[in-house]
Amino acid sequence: MPAPDASPRSRRDRPAKPALTADGIVAAAVKLMNQGHDQVTLRLLARELDTGPASLYVYFRNADELHAAMLDEMLGEVDLTPVTAPGDWRERLMKILASYIHILYTRPNLARSALVSRPRGRNYFDLIEALMSVLYEGGMDTERAAWGVDLLLQLATATAVEHGTRNQDPNAAQEWQAFLTALRTIRPDRHPHITAATAELVSGTPEARSRWQFLVLLNGILTAPAPSPRTP
Amino acid sequence: MPAPDASPRSRRDRPAKPALTADGIVAAAVKLMNQGHDQVTLRLLARELDTGPASLYVYFRNADELHAAMLDEMLGEVDLTPVTAPGDWRERLMKILASYIHILYTRPNLARSALVSRPRGRNYFDLIEALMSVLYEGGMDTERAAWGVDLLLQLATATAVEHGTRNQDPNAAQEWQAFLTALRTIRPDRHPHITAATAELVSGTPEARSRWQFLVLLNGILTAPAPSPRTP
DNA sequence: ACCTGAACACCGTTCAAGT
DNA sequence: ACCTGAACACCGTTCAAGT
Numbered sequence: 049m050p051a052p053d054a055s056p057r058s059r060r061d062r063p064a065k066p067a068l069t070a071d072g073i074v075a076a077a078v079k080l081m082n083q084g085h086d087q088v089t090l091r092l093l094a095r096e097l098d099t100g101p102a103s104l105y106v107y108f109r110n111a112d113e114l115h116a117a118m119l120d121e122m123l124g125e126v127d128l129t130p131v132t133a134p135g136d137w138r139e140r141l142m143k144i145l146a147s148y149i150h151i152l153y154t155r156p157n158l159a160r161s162a163l164v165s166r167p168r169g170r171n172y173f174d175l176i177e178a179l180m181s182v183l184y185e186g187g188m189d190t191e192r193a194a195w196g197v198d199l200l201l202q203l204a205t206a207t208a209v210e211h212g213t214r215n216q217d218p219n220a221a222q223e224w225q226a227f228l229t230a231l232r233t234i235r236p237d238r239h240p241h242i243t244a245a246t247a248e249l250v251s252g253t254p255e256a257r258s259r260w261q262f263l264v265l266l267n268g269i270l271t272a273p274a275p276s277p278r279t280p
Numbered sequence: 281m282p283a284p285d286a287s288p289r290s291r292r293d294r295p296a297k298p299a300l301t302a303d304g305i306v307a308a309a310v311k312l313m314n315q316g317h318d319q320v321t322l323r324l325l326a327r328e329l330d331t332g333p334a335s336l337y338v339y340f341r342n343a344d345e346l347h348a349a350m351l352d353e354m355l356g357e358v359d360l361t362p363v364t365a366p367g368d369w370r371e372r373l374m375k376i377l378a379s380y381i382h383i384l385y386t387r388p389n390l391a392r393s394a395l396v397s398r399p400r401g402r403n404y405f406d407l408i409e410a411l412m413s414v415l416y417e418g419g420m421d422t423e424r425a426a427w428g429v430d431l432l433l434q435l436a437t438a439t440a441v442e443h444g445t446r447n448q449d450p451n452a453a454q455e456w457q458a459f460l461t462a463l464r465t466i467r468p469d470r471h472p473h474i475t476a477a478t479a480e481l482v483s484g485t486p487e488a489r490s491r492w493q494f495l496v497l498l499n500g501i502l503t504a505p506a507p508s509p510r511t512p
Numbered sequence: 513a514c515c516t517g518a519a520c521a522c523c524g525t526t527c528a529a530g531t
Numbered sequence: 532a533c534c535t536g537a538a539c540a541c542c543g544t545t546c547a548a549g550t
Contacts, residue, residue: 068515090543100516101543111543160392163438164445166455168462173471176481180473193473194480199493206395206438213396223398230400239405241412241425248426249408252507260507261431268500275484275492300534322524332535333524343524 068097070107074117081118086216087157088118115161120169122158125151128178137185142262144178145204149258152208156216159208175201188269191276196269203265207258300329302339306349313350318448319389320350347393352401354390357383360410369417374494376410377436381490384440388448391440407433420501423508428501435497439490 066072076096077088085092090111094101108114127147130140152159176197183193214220228250236243252260298304308328309320317324322343326333340346359379362372384391408429415425446452460482468475484492 087542089541091541100518102516102518102545105544106515163441166459168459173462173466173474177471177473180477184473190477191480191483194477195484195489195492196496198481198489199496202438202442202493203435206434206441210395210434227398227400230405234405239409241409241416242405245412245422245426248423248507249430251423252427256507257427257430260427260504261434264428264431264500264504265496266500267504268496268498271503272492272496272499275480275488319523321522323522326535332537334526334535334537337525338534 068103068107073097073104073107074121077114077118078121081155112161112165115158116165116167119158119162120167120171122151122155123167123169123171123175126175128174131178131181137182138263138266141179141182142259145200145262148175149204149208152205153212156209156212159205159212162205163209186270189274191274192269195275200265203261211254300335300339305329305336305339306353309346309350310353313387344393344397347390348397348399351390351394352399352403354383354387355399355401355403355407358407360406363410363413369414370495370498373411373414374491377432377494380407381436381440384437385444388441388444391437391444394437395441418498421506423506424501427507432497435493443486
């Protein structure tokens with residue numbers, strides 16, 4: 049009598065299939081992503097969970113909603129410790145943003161969903177709270193801090209999408225070369241300013257550019273007219 | 281003798297099929313897009329051109345390359361006349377950017393490709409030239425103008441992606457409601473700054489926000505430290 | 513009621529076979 | 532040599548049918 053089992057026909061060799069929950073699905077999806085799957089599709093995820101793609105629609109209205117849930121899960125990894133660290137507030141703010149960008153950088157698809165869907169999970173609000181806290185240290189009023197956070201995150205997300213996707217593309221280097229060639233063959237009579245600024249248009253490392261951009265934003269938020277003047 | 285024709289079996293009722301060229305394909309693709317097709321897929325386009333999708337690979341290495349070509353074509357519609365118009369340079373610059381955003385706004389898919397692929401067509405360089413020209417009027421040096429153009433376009437593109445895609449989504453309104461609800465149920469002990477700034481976080485029309493953002497950028501570019509100090 | 517197999521209506525890309 | 536029909540390997544979403 050080989051392989052005795054209480055109910056031999058109801059089990060398989062693989063581990064018992066856990067009951068599905070929204071959190072469990074998101075956890076499995078994040079796990080797949082961290083294993084290197086750039087695109088966590090509903091079908092891949094369903095395969096992993098040993099079911100069909102239709103089952104996921106019990107927990108998420110569509111693929112976008114799943115991606116949004118994955119995003120909030122990832123945002124829990126953003127390093128918010130610079131909030132209470134010593135040092136210049138600008139540097140600490142940029143550290144938080146750099147952590148945010150870094151997390152999205154290797155997941156350009158999630159970054160894209162961050163640009164489009166307005167996150168509203170707990171981790172997202174923790175991030176907003178942290179950024180506002182540092183902005184207040186910089187002496188901003190409530191309005192500037194609120195609108196400023198939005199702007200800072202929009203640029204950070206766009207940066208992650210841009211660089212992350214490019215980094216993922218195998219012909220990124222050759223696209224860059226093509227851009228340089230196009231820039232060098234610009235005709236001075238039609239594009240005099242570009243011709244004169246060829247070097248500056250491509251100078252700086254991505255990191256240097258990004259750092260400058262955030263300093264520009266912080267200076268601008270501090271010095272530009274407030275969003276809505278209290279005395280209209 | 282009805283319908284005499286030199287070679288009756290070599291023609292169809294539909295108009296003579298024009299020979300394919302890269303420009304012709306892009307023109308057909310843009311035409312489809314302007315007819316309301318949000319996603320101009322290779323298959324749809326091939327159907328329109330009375331051929332199979334494989335034929336398009338003779339002219340474009342992949343779908344991304346086609347989208348990039350479409351993007352440059354669309355950029356020809358950006359209104360650059362504010363460059364030479366009278367009035368405040370900031371207002372004129374924002375008019376150009378508004379035109380750029382408006383063109384991408386109803387084509388979020390193209391906007392996404394603008395964020396990822398670095399355009400290098402003639403119309404793109406015309407846009408850069410125009411923006412730099414206005415920035416110089418604002419008194420910027422070459423470095424600030426070059427890096428500034430990049431930053432301004434990055435924000436403009438991100439704005440178009442964000443608002444355009446949301447606008448396209450039928451449940452955008454109900455997503456916004458869900459966000460408002462999430463914001464109102466924030467717990468003051470965990471998120472004191474958000475609680476205190478609830479109104480400011482959602483205030484302002486998208487246009488007012490966008491306008492403020494660009495003023496922030498312009499002020500920041502003017503007042504932030506130059507990208508690379510000449511005396512290190 | 514909750515779940516899901518199978519089908520529907522698509523994709524981009526490749527390649528062998530046509531002209 | 533240039534072009535393309537057909538196939539490959541996928542998608543997200545729906546819905547009738549199961550338990």
